[in-house]
Amino acid sequence: MASNHDKNLFQKRETIDAAVVRFAGDSGDGIQILGKQFTQSTALAGNDLATFQDFPAEIRAPAGSASGVSAFQINFGSHKTQTIGDNIDILFAMNPAALKVNLSDLRDGGLIIIDENCFTTRDLAKAGYDVNPLDDHTLDHYRLMRLPLSNLTIKAVKTEHISIREARHARNMWALGLALWMFDREKTTVTDWIRKKFAGKTHILEANLTALDAGFAYADVTEYNANRHLYHVPEAPIETGLYRNVTGTETLCWGLVTGAMLANLKMVYCSYPITPASDMLHLLTGLGEPYNIIPFQAEDEIASVCAAIGASYAGHLGVTGSSGPGMALKSEAISLAVATELPLVIINAQRGGPSTGLPTKTEQADLYQAIWGRSADTPLVVLAPRSPSACFSAAIEAVELAITFMTPVILLTDGYLSNASEAWKIPDIDAITPFPVKRNAESLTPPLPYSRDPETLARPWLIPGMKGKIHRIGGLERQNQTGNVSYDPQNHHEMTLLRHNKIAGIANRIPRQKVEYGPDKGLLAIVGWGSTFGPIHQAVRQLTEQEYIISHIHLHHIWPLPGNLGTLLSCFEFILIPEMNMGQLATLLRSAYSRPIISYPKVTGQPFKISEIVDAALKILEK
């Protein structure tokens, strides 16, 4: 929490330019709701922000256990944020397990707010504490605020209509009230939300409002004030416009909807439940027909991609979404889409692997799978948006590429992008040039389903129902032009080349790779892809401020790679690639450009910290 010691400007408040707050508790404690509501008020206060949810794979792990801890982190400030923050300034720990799991991320001198009513012998045992950390020297490096949070909530909320258990449930609202007061916020957004959320459940509604008020007022009427944990974070200089807080899941789905509209297509979204991709299925199902979406929950991963292929074959936009293990199951069908050259958008929200791995944690380890994870030579397009905001335009681009080039497009997001949120400047969709599908105005007799557009090498999209276009397609190799089954050796060679060249040619249609930050040549470029953008960018800025010469290059087009990338990389003596896998992009770029590349892998299920990247860069810069 960087402080400029500008005290007394707002009552007794300390003005600070950024803060990282983590709310942590049991997975049944309503931590995510607390975090989201605090985030909304932060956005309305004009701060830039980034958030991340960290929750267990089990819906209700044993209560009070370390495996059941759910957390929500927010980094907000009066400058551009971009990451969720390296270290926590303030930790709300609703039970001992939450303290134990999260303490290592708290900076020295950071503030811990605990519910001391939850530190009984039994609670401590569940969390695996032999000795109460409040009584030994565990917390000596930190500032501790012990509050009888449960009792205060119960005391405030308990009525004849509300049981003690129900009253205690409102603890999250009490804590939220306190957090709002600490950061000089209005309550109105939260009270509006509570009224809407619990409409018709009068007692619960009242309980939540009362708890929020009690937490908010607590600081005013107790000795808490003397401790002076009161802050003000000024507004960030944000570009003017209309904003909202969004997760990558939301922007991606809205991008698909917008892309389909720009293509003048209906979207058939076919998926099978899998973390962290299920939320897309929920969201798109919720939107449904009014948004030209036909949602379909298939019987398995294979059926979902197959149904999407069937939808594209019939003339709609087929889309499927999944995560790594599901992608593996889809691979044979994706090969069919490559072979038959049908448009298809595939979203892979990557998670920790291999196998079931870490379903709720983030990773970038499906890059090989996306580019090469199919039988035979099956080239397709791979894109990787860098932030929740970027998911919107990436989804539109995926739709456009899929229909322009008659190809599957894989969008690689990850658990972080799916669940992380940030402030998003709502785009003007009227400013995006539509790309309506043109279905073969020219009359081919006989129809030639595997003839080629000379510019894109795409085949025409001839759909059932069209008179005079009757033809057959399939997974057996197709004769060039006619699409009839052909076992001719030379034809197979030609068709393989055509499929290859069609995708390779996209390299010349996408924007040239630019340097995101720093000079176009020099000693060191940090190259990243996907969701590592924030920490890399902040690291490079910090190092630049320290007068190191360093650049940041961030890839969005993973396959094909931008045409100028090789030349660009050759302008740097060292290339460092931090990625959340064992060096997959590094392998790709080494093989594509024969460049020596230093790989910096991290596979903890957590995003990179800025400091980790700074340290890795310094090892090279100070050599």
Add this chain to the structure above:
Amino acid sequence: MTININKLEPKDYASNQEVRWCPGCGDYAILKAVKKTLSDLELAPEKIVFISGIGCASRFPYYLQTYGFHTIHGRAAAIATGVTLANPALDIWIISGDGDSLSIGSNHLLHLLRRNLNLVYLLFNNETYGLTKGQLSPTARLGTRSPTSLHGSENEPVHSARYALGAGASFVARSVDVAQKHLLGILRRAHDHKGTALVEILQNCPIFNDGIFHELTNKKNSPDHILELHHGNPMIWGVNHDKGLVLDPVNLSVEAVTIGCDGISETDLLCHDEKNENMAWMLAGLNRRQGMPTPVGVFYAVNKPMLPQLKNEDPGKEDLHQTENLNQKIKKLLDGGHAWTVS
């Protein structure tokens, strides 16, 4: 009676592709019956889509002058589901073999049937893997010898019709490749059905399983082995037309009797009822019992809710999305309820 002079003949539904099944394959007879059916029903070729998986049977779409999609092993039902969701106005036919349908693709068949999409599913059952050279099929009978069951199969075969009924199918029928007249009747019934119509077609593989249905196809004594089902009629078979089915209420099963013996007359026999699921279930397992005939015809036909309950929209139609209106809706969606202005 009106005569449509533009009516397409069966040969008009043949593509220009050379048919490449083995000589004597039962698929030729099925192809013939399907072309005749398309002609009889006067279906517009551009509205028809044949979707298949992998196997000998699945080459079928290449030989028809309709839209066709030869997909991947076991997944025809899943791909056809997407096609139906996208454009329910199409006339959709799935072609799939016993391995394709009941081994690798059985999950998709199960869900297709319970969703009851409006299409026809032709399950070519030759009780062998033909294209991969004769391995053990999921429908192969106990004791079947094959390169993968050297000492004879020890596994209970899948009973296609029972599988379909168990999945909640709304239409289950069976016919035989060479029984052209019967097959034509069943194909028409299947096409007329609203929902998924599953037709199992017993089909000879002259290379790997020749004569497996000989009892049902030889002219001389096949009547002793085939029971033709007709809704509302007593279930009778036999060269002498004297064998019948009665209900054994104690064992809750059907038993074979001979008319004229033990005082049994035709009026004692069970009548077939296509809408009776229990009867369909008993008939579906009948041919596995010693001394029992193989029923052919419509086992079960009822109306059930169908997916999708969507408007018929033609994806080929210009500007079907009322773009203006959608644009406004999307803007509203993006602006959301929680937007704020930075000025």
